[in-house]
Amino acid sequence: MRLPSAKSLRLYAVLSVVPAALLAAWALLAGQGQHVLAHGPLLAKHQGTACASCHIPAPGSTRQQIQAELRYLTGLRATPVDFGYQPVQSAQCLTCHERANDRHPIYRFREPRFRDAAQVVEATSCMGCHSEHGTVKISSGTTFCAACHQDLKLKADPIDVPHITLIKQENWGSCMTCHDFHGNHRYDVPNRMADALPLGSLRSYVSGGADPYGGFKQVRGQMP
Numbered sequence: 001m002r003l004p005s006a007k008s009l010r011l012y013a014v015l016s017v018v019p020a021a022l023l024a025a026w027a028l029l030a031g032q033g034q035h036v037l038a039h040g041p042l043l044a045k046h047q048g049t050a051c052a053s054c055h056i057p058a059p060g061s062t063r064q065q066i067q068a069e070l071r072y073l074t075g076l077r078a079t080p081v082d083f084g085y086q087p088v089q090s091a092q093c094l095t096c097h098e099r100a101n102d103r104h105p106i107y108r109f110r111e112p113r114f115r116d117a118a119q120v121v122e123a124t125s126c127m128g129c130h131s132e133h134g135t136v137k138i139s140s141g142t143t144f145c146a147a148c149h150q151d152l153k154l155k156a157d158p159i160d161v162p163h164i165t166l167i168k169q170e171n172w173g174s175c176m177t178c179h180d181f182h183g184n185h186r187y188d189v190p191n192r193m194a195d196a197l198p199l200g201s202l203r204s205y206v207s208g209g210a211d212p213y214g215g216f217k218q219v220r221g222q223m224p
């Protein structure tokens, strides 16, 4: 039996990819298709947000995209093209969530010194820690502080179990029981472990539940 050539394999790939991509594009364009192909519901706070505020059409007409994709799959073009829609970019999130007070802004972590940290947590993109259409709101979990704060030392530590001890014990689960990540909530950071948030309330928050930091925010997402 003769094995299929690379060229005919690519042709099979074209034949199987194009209809799926067309279907996905149609689902985003046509109202009735939306709930069929959207991978799951939007975050509760995003209900009523237009699909197009996060999903930007890819450049070129559908015909141009199909042609470019065929050229790529048959080896006549070096790079693939975005079909129908571009991958969601942080820029889309920032149109509604631009916040000058963010204590961990994504642009900061593009500096080379955070390269190792980026292996642990993708801090340079909103999508590195957040997801939509899924069962979790914060996909990074709560213990990723370790990636950057291993060497943290406070001059005069105000808490009853000092940071240096927490870090020695590798108690990275404790950090978010006293600190929010973006620093956008208006609430008092406790000095005592006994006043920290219960771990269960954090677990519930990251997977979609109520906001344990009280929901008082300095800057709220904007609906344009």
Ligand code: HEC
Pocket: 024, 027, 028, 033, 034, 035, 037, 038, 039, 042, 046, 049, 050, 051, 052, 053, 054, 055, 086, 087, 088, 127, 131, 132, 133
């Ligand atoms: C708040 C932003 C946001 C909104 C609003 C939104 N999405 Fe998404 N969507 C995402 C993100 C993030 C992903 C993950 C994949 C990615 O990065 O492209 C995604 C993935 C998808 C995918 C899978 C595509 C793929 O390449 O994996 C489909 C289909 C989709 N969304 C459809 C919809 C539809 C239909 C709506 C409107 C009901 C919608 N989305 C609204 C952010 C959003």
Ligand code: HEC
Pocket: 043, 044, 045, 046, 049, 050, 053, 054, 088, 090, 092, 093, 094, 095, 096, 097, 126, 127, 130, 131, 132, 137, 208, 211, 217, 219, 220, 221, 222, 223, 224
């Ligand atoms: C069309 C405007 C808009 C876009 C685009 C948008 N958001 Fe939001 N988002 C909001 C609003 C409004 C709220 C509710 C007010 C608030 O909590 O700040 C919100 C709330 C949130 C929350 C808090 C949810 C909760 O239950 O506490 C998260 C997390 C979030 N957005 C992440 C994102 C990410 C990540 C993206 C990009 C994929 C994005 N948003 C895109 C408007 C938007």
Ligand code: HEC
Pocket: 090, 093, 094, 097, 106, 121, 122, 123, 124, 125, 126, 127, 128, 129, 130, 138, 140, 141, 142, 180, 181, 182, 183, 184, 185, 217, 219, 221
């Ligand atoms: C390194 C992980 C990480 C990255 C990157 C990240 N977030 Fe978050 N985000 C979190 C965590 C953890 C929380 C929960 C703690 C809190 O509320 O600050 C959160 C909470 C939020 C909230 C709800 C609380 C609030 O501040 O209003 C919003 C909105 C949000 N993120 C938007 C964004 C947007 C927009 C981006 C990209 C510009 C982004 N995040 C990037 C980890 C991340």
Ligand code: HEC
Pocket: 103, 104, 109, 114, 117, 121, 123, 142, 143, 144, 145, 146, 147, 148, 149, 175, 176, 179, 180, 181
């Ligand atoms: C990708 C690296 C990175 C990660 C991950 C990270 N941080 Fe930070 N964090 C920083 C940097 C950089 C600063 C700023 C330090 C400075 O300016 O000296 C900072 C500052 C802070 C501050 C002080 C802010 C202020 O205004 O004084 C707190 C509190 C903090 N981080 C808590 C956390 C917690 C809690 C986590 C985990 C949920 C976390 N960080 C994860 C890099 C990171």
Ligand code: HEC
Pocket: 145, 149, 152, 153, 154, 155, 158, 159, 160, 163, 166, 167, 171, 172, 174, 175, 176, 177, 178, 179, 189, 190, 191, 192, 193, 196
């Ligand atoms: C019992 C509550 C509590 C816990 C648990 C806790 N912190 Fe803190 N943290 C504080 C307080 C209080 C301060 C000082 C006031 C402030 O900066 O808000 C502080 C300050 C900080 C600062 C700022 C340091 C500076 O020089 O300004 C960083 C960074 C930080 N904590 C990170 C962490 C990390 C990482 C963890 C987990 C290992 C953690 N914290 C656990 C309460 C806590």
